[in-house]
Amino acid sequence: MSTETLLERINAYASRADPYPLYTELREHGVARQNDGGYLVGTYHEIAALLHDPRISSDVRLRTVPDLSGRPKDLPPSFIGIDDPEHDRLRRLAMRPFGPPHSPGRIDALHDDLVDIARELLDGLQGRDRIDLVDDFAYPLPVTVICRLLGVPREDMPEIRGWTNTIIASLDRSPEDDPQGRQRAGAEARAAMGGYLGALAERRREHPADDMISALVHDDGPEGRLTEPELMTTLTLLMIAGHETTVNLITNGMLTLLRHPDALERLRREPELMPSAVEELLRYEPPVQMLPQRTPLTDVDVGGVTIPQGAPLFLILASGNRDPLRFEDADHFAPARRDNQHFGFGSGVHNCFGAPLARLETQVALAELLRRLDGPRLVEDPPPYRHSPILRGPRHLLIAGGVGTGDGKR
Template identity: 40%
Template sequence: MLPPEFLFSRAFSEDPYAAYDEMRASGPVHPIDFPPGTTAFLVVDHEHGRAALNDPRLSKDSAHSSVPVNAELFFGGTMLAMDPPDHTRLRGLVAKAFTGRRVERLRPRVQEITDRLLDGVAARGEADLIEEFAVPLPIQVICELLGVPASDRPRFREWTAVLTVPALTAQARERRREAARAFNGYLVEVIAERRAHPEDDLISGLITARDGDAALTEAELLGGIALLLIAGHETTVNLIGNGVFALLRAPDQLRLLRERPELLPSAIEELLRYDGPVERASQRIALEDMEIAGTPIPKGAWVHVSLGAANRDPAVFEDPARLDVTRAPKRHVAFGHGLHFCLGAPLARLEGQIAIGSLLRRFPDLALALLATEYRHHRTGSIVRGLVSLPVRV
């Protein structure tokens, strides 16, 4: 059985794909002690992983766990921890406010923010692209979309940094509870303000969204807004960071993308497949005794699907460890699959295309400032995967 320390090790954080290749060679499903004390399994191939992502026998609600867990630690109160019909109703209401048209209207503003940030990078000649570009861009975009004032945005980075990692110690759990209390308290005030004075923003849209007589409850509003804020920027930070890092380590692909900018949409999909921002899908729990690839999964057991492993499965993607910006990998699962497919995928794609495309056009001599082996990924055991920093020369 894989110990929980497996997910926190330096070797795994720097190259989880080697570990997944080794596991996949001996089978698609492996027992793992995570969360500690539960019966849990890790799925590391594309066929069974993709199927598990949309299997109605696997619940998103941690209340079904055979071992009691704190639901707040596993996205309790948000769509990520709901099953139909609650999930269907809630997703439908959020989708009415978070429309493709609203996202597309952001394109000029995303480009404007991108250009301003790159002006700052150009003035210095070198930068940490995580802190100076990949972090501020999506934070500003999602906060403007929701209507969060600029003065409040620095706090969101602090809160999400705590709320997106597992809390396995008493100290970490208390720190997470404090962040959740502060986050929820802030959102309660914002919602009250928007109820009294609606604006043309997503929070106002969520408050007024209706499906017949149905509307979001106060708790659902809190959970929905919190999820959009966290998922709306934390994952995009890592899409940009991981994507740029991958291109700078594959100069032939970087050159090809510069020569053929029309490849950018397919290149973003390939970067999502190659080293995506979400390494594992959020939890699923068996509602009944079942099997995955012949492995018995008892009722109440946790099932973790590795999106990163599925996207490197050689049974689906030829030469999966090679970055190929012409690949257009339509079957990748970087945004999940099925009922819980990422609602923010259009926004992430828009930001990724503008950010990476603009960076490559602006800086033809963009290069890593350190040896590739000197860069480090976060070792938090989180479902997200990203670099601690990305120093570059421009």
């Protein structure tokens, strides 16, 4: 089959359960020109170089393929969709209340709260012989955390989920089921979420609380405050990115462990390996499989292939993570793997803003699941997957076996 259809085949829903043979095909060619004039890159070292190359733009306003971000036209792009110096300014403003150097202890201080939330969720599942890991655990854990961080009331979480699902569905590049309709719905959902968060920020101007929204609207740092449109866009990004990829990371992680019972039992015996195991999960089954279009600002040579200025460029991160020229036994899941510089959180100036939080949430989530699940078994393998080829993960993950107390009792 022609490599010029690789992106089309990767995007097809039939490939969602196992896209890795297609990534192997891509790596055999290194760079694959597509029949629409776009280019795919799937080898580790070439992806790494391009992620750090200032000639490669992330600006959504330069894209030639349809903008699937669902961005309302009256709002600016978020900082992940623009280049420096705008990107650097907005990212640093958003980072001030989130992490170092200005708020160095915010994420580490969440550890005990995370354990409490995870245990409360699992306590509520006792007595059941079957759970849906997504709906019952992997979604409510990170969304509860990001809502607490930002200061979003708990009673508004269902509305947040509805908007988020619509926005993520708009990222689906497959032609089925009215893609233009999905994109319109995504733009409307982003506008609604942005308006909601903007109104919440306005209330925090008058009545500040101990949350990130209050910190952002009252921050008088050297670069001033975010404008109202920038604030709405940034808060929407933090809300979605603050939980969506972590849902997939937890779910993909548990699915992988259930498929590798020896690794699961080893982590039960050696819980100190969990941080290393999470890094391996980020390599082996990353929640973000590829980056939306990047745009070369000039002709760029990649592996002996000239990618023309302005051509759509797609970096297949999950393919780079399985490159045997970079990782020994790359298709093998090794929870104690060393030298694991994966692309699970990207790389370069656009590396994932929330990586420290996602790591901590997943470490706690999987540790508590291994402690509490009683003889867990997959009900269906492969499980049904979400449609998005970019944010890949099961839509549901049914697990049989029940939830215990953690001390061997049910």
